[in-house]
Amino acid sequence: MVDAPIIIIGAGQCGQKASETLRQLGYDGDLILIGDEPHAPYQRPPLSKAFLKGEMSLERLMLKGPDYFEQSNIDARLSVWVERIDASDKKVLLQGGEAIAYSKLLLATGTRSRRIPVPGTDLQGVHSMRTIADVEAITSELKPDTRIAIIGGGYIGLEVASALRSFKHDVTVIEGMERVLQRVVCPQVSDYFHRLHSANGVAIHVNAVLEAIEGSGRVERIRLRDGQEIGADMVLMAVGAEPVCELAEEAGLTIENGISTDGTCRTSDPDIYAAGDCSSFYSGRYNRHIRLESVQNAIDQGKHAAGAMLGSEEIYDPVPWFWSDQYDTKLQIAGLSQGYDRTEFEGDEAQNAFAVRYLSGDRLLCVDAVNMPRAHMLARRELASQD
Numbered sequence: 091m092v093d094a095p096i097i098i099i100g101a102g103q104c105g106q107k108a109s110e111t112l113r114q115l116g117y118d119g120d121l122i123l124i125g126d127e128p129h130a131p132y133q134r135p136p137l138s139k140a141f142l143k144g145e146m147s148l149e150r151l152m153l154k155g156p157d158y159f160e161q162s163n164i165d166a167r168l169s170v171w172v173e174r175i176d177a178s179d180k181k182v183l184l185q186g187g188e189a190i191a192y193s194k195l196l197l198a199t200g201t202r203s204r205r206i207p208v209p210g211t212d213l214q215g216v217h218s219m220r221t222i223a224d225v226e227a228i229t230s231e232l233k234p235d236t237r238i239a240i241i242g243g244g245y246i247g248l249e250v251a252s253a254l255r256s257f258k259h260d261v262t263v264i265e266g267m268e269r270v271l272q273r274v275v276c277p278q279v280s281d282y283f284h285r286l287h288s289a290n291g292v293a294i295h296v297n298a299v300l301e302a303i304e305g306s307g308r309v310e311r312i313r314l315r316d317g318q319e320i321g322a323d324m325v326l327m328a329v330g331a332e333p334v335c336e337l338a339e340e341a342g343l344t345i346e347n348g349i350s351t352d353g354t355c356r357t358s359d360p361d362i363y364a365a366g367d368c369s370s371f372y373s374g375r376y377n378r379h380i381r382l383e384s385v386q387n388a389i390d391q392g393k394h395a396a397g398a399m400l401g402s403e404e405i406y407d408p409v410p411w412f413w414s415d416q417y418d419t420k421l422q423i424a425g426l427s428q429g430y431d432r433t434e435f436e437g438d439e440a441q442n443a444f445a446v447r448y449l450s451g452d453r454l455l456c457v458d459a460v461n462m463p464r465a466h467m468l469a470r471r472e473l474a475s476q477d
């Protein structure tokens with residue numbers, strides 16, 4: 091009897107990499123990749139950078155050429171939403187009613203932009219930044235001198251601010267915490283990016299909480315908790331992302347800040363795996379469950395899950411790394427800074443090239459490198475060599 095197919099839900103960077111790796115590892119059974127977006131798998135990082143600026147074509151955004159899936163004998167089903175998993179019968183149920191049996195199932199359902207419950211988010215001109223469709227909606231509404239309020243001074247909010255300033259739009263960033271990038275970097279790095287944006291004409295409000303988006307039909311202004319009103323023609327909600335876990339939750343899988351997996355990407359159901367933005371896993375390196383939202387993790391964990399579905403017992407515990415491009419500045423991060431008790435500085439901030447090392451005692455946790463690619467590569471090596 092022929093085994094049921096391996097099914098991957100989520101045709102993003104992780105699902106694509108897992109499907110490619112299954113074929114590279116010699117899996118020649120049926121393989122189905124299902125994604126709800128109309129596009130073949132594409133890279134998301136350029137959405138808030140070169141693609142938003144019009145410097146990268148749609149074609150270059152795609153991870154593979156148009157014939158790839160057919161040539162690799164991967165049944166890629168796009169614009170298809172998976173409604174439910176029947177874990178006891180090992181079937182996925184598609185919107186429209188079709189049921190497909192699986193031998194192994196990989197959930198690579200990613201994250202979605204987080205929403206906050208303030209009045210006015212349904213007005214025209216309120217956007218998020220996660221998909222090609224989001225960028226198309228934003229660019230179709232941009233006119234000269236559009237006033238844009240970006241809610242959230244994290245990576246995506248700041249990257250969009252930088253991209254839109256290249257068209258001289260009037261950009262305001264609203265950050266609820268004391269400083270931009272507060273969750274991930276130390277005060278010195280936050281200050282550097284705050285100054286970089288101010289020097290490029292972005293108005294940044296910190297400790298500023300959005301109370302409402304106002305307008306009749308379309309955005310006209312935002313109102314902050316302290317009563318301040320700021321005129322805006324467009325609002326970008328950039329307040330983080332949340333893992334897409336509903337399918338897993340309804341199937342009874344353990345959820346713990348994402349779909350909980352063991353070191354081999356296996357969920358609490360032995361035939362269901364999860365990888366990429368949607369999955370949390372135990373990291374011996376950080377001695378806790380972590381969930382990463384990065385290309386590094388989407389690719390590496392996708393590969394790892396493919397191996398695990400074919401029987402590998404290898405443990406996934408990578409050195410996380412990430413990057414962000416704002417203006418001519420490249421920030422590269424190796425490791426995770428949470429839990430640091432001191433920092434060390436190298437380089438020259440005035441020359442826009444420096445690195446900050448985050449330590450807990452003598453143990454290196456993370457390095458932020460600003461325009462210092464060599465420091466980033468050395469940090470990845472150093473972190474990988476720690477036990």
Ligand code: FAD
Pocket residue numbers: 099100101102103104105124125126127133134135136137138170171172173198199200201202219220221246334337365366367368382383384385386388411412413414415
């Ligand atoms: P996703 O890319 O989210 O893909 C999951 C897919 O599954 C989606 O298409 C989703 O619609 C689909 N799906 C979910 N549920 C279902 C269902 N029930 N049925 C069918 N389909 C479903 N990372 C970096 O390292 N550096 C960067 O500079 C960087 N910049 C970024 C900029 C932006 C604007 C964004 C949005 C992300 C950025 N990232 C960056 C993060 C990185 O792109 C993500 O970590 C990565 O794309 C995650 O891949 P994924 O495949 O796990 O999830």
